[in-house]
Amino acid sequence: MTAMLPRRSVWGIICILSFLLSVAASATADTHTMTKTCTTLCRGLPGLTPAECQKSGLEPSGAFSNNGFPILIKEYPPVRSRKPQARILVIGGTHGDEPASVFTVLNWMQKLDKYHSGLFHWKVVPLLNPDGLLKKKPTRTNARGVDLNRNMPSPLGGRGVYQRWADKTDRDTRQFPGLKPAGEPESKWLVKLIQEFKPQAIISVHAPLNIVDFDGPGPAPTQLGRLRLRRLGNFPGTLGNYAGEVLGVPVVTLELPSDSTPPSSAELNAIWTDLVRWLKAGIPVSHPDSAPARKVTSQGVAAE
DSSP: OOOOOOHHHHHHHHHHHHHHHHHHHHHHHHHHHHHHHHHHHHHSSTTOOHHHHHHTTOEEEEEEOTTOOEEEEEEEOOBTTBOOSEEEEEEOOSSTTOHHHHHHHHHHHHHHHHHOOSSEEEEEESOSOHHHHHSSSOOSSOTTSOOGGGOSOOTTHHHHHHHHHHHHHSSOGGGOOOSSTTOSHHHHHHHHHHHHHOOSEEEEEEOSSOEEEEESSSOOOSEETTEEBOOOOOOTTSHIIIIIIISOOOEEEEEOSOSSSOOOHHHHHHHHHHHHHHHHHHSOOOOTTSOOOSOOOSSOOOOO
16 A cells, blocks of 8 residues: 655755746746847847847846836856955946947956956946947937936935036036936835945946046046046936935946947956056055945955
């Protein structure tokens, strides 16, 4: 006679099978989502194939653009053998008409895929503004015509930022800050990410001014690859103003030479090497769960 399992055991097996089936269904849904996302994304990034996109390890962040496109992110977390020196946030594609910034960040992700040692804890967002990139004619602004790099929180408040834009730019639509700080889903999510991740340095990639800009405390990198430091000053609503001046987080803004063509492989390597060297030398050692530092020592920390 076949032995009967206790009722509790049967229900335990059913629960385990249900859990495994739900996990499998979720994984299938995620795979389908990424397949569709990568296929669409690659239409706006000629040279990137859907297969490469899927192999990149990017994942939906849970946030979406105005048009409902997933904002993708990849994390390079701490490793068991090493306590990370600092948390670093890398952002590309804030402006949709600067695809070179997206390719640059994707290139750096490939380096981290190979060489991530746990020296830093990284979060990487290669494309903050998918709607601008995916337009038939890509735009600096998002789907609602808002410049995401003018839509961050500011001490001036929404009315002050709007008036500053009207007075200083002659109402340039390319720099429209929106009517409410962090009023766009993309910028709102970025603010939330900064608040939760508490980065101790932010690297933001733009184009095409061919310089390094810097906001916030501590020593600025004087040169990254061929890009030399030239401080532009920050404007209300920019990431540099919000993170660098309000939160006290060092913000390095890379302005690549071309908005459409990324630097050569050799130049990308040089920029990356110099950037990591600067991070090691300029970002203070602090506990990974501490708040963003308001003071940065000039003494140093030393390559990922």
